[in-house]
Amino acid sequence: MEFGINERIAARVRDLRGRHGLSLEALAEASGVSRSMISLIERGESNPTAVLLEKLATGLGVSLATLFETPAAPPAPVSRRSDQIEWRDPESGYLRRNVSPDGFPSPIQMVEVIFPAGAHVAYETAARPGVTHQQVWVLEGAIQMTLGQERFELCAGDCLAMVLDRPITYHNPTQGPARYCVVIVAPRPA
Secondary structure (H helix, E strand, O other), X not given: OXXXXXXXXXXXXXXXXXXXXXXXXXXXXXXXXXXXXXXXXXXXXXXXXXXXXXXHXXXXXXXXXXXXXXXXXXXXXXXXXXXXXXEEOOOOOOEEEEOOOOOOOOOEEEEEEEEOOOOEEEEOOOOOOOOOEEEEEEEEOEEEEEEOOEEEEEEOOOEEEEEOOOOEEEEOOOOOOEEEEEEEEOOOOO
């Protein structure tokens, strides 16, 4: 079954919420996202922002990349470019593409991001069950990242390693887009 991006996110959130045995109210409390917004997302009637999806992922104990996987995808070791779904954040305009194979039983997920000039995204990332590691490798352009109280200026070729346990801000202060790869190592959902 082929899903559009909002339908894919809707099915994935419903699936993960069901696997965790969470009611709408329980997920709302865990994520800080209203019950009505979660309901809209689960019906595919919302175009949620990256910040909102990150809050849901945190409440579900998964990485943001997990929300873009095909629900109940049969695991395969190869992810073909033609099958990799792209999603544009309606607020910042950044374009993300899950590169890793859907459903493959690996703790590693890779995401490519194209970050527009002047774009800014702030995640209120909270600790999740287990430890989630992330590395950001800048392929083109430059970005500023603030991790908690620390600020990092990253240019093409630079790589920042971190644990997702505090707020993160991404900013492209340049006049052109930046392209970077995010590698996430996290416990996979059951």
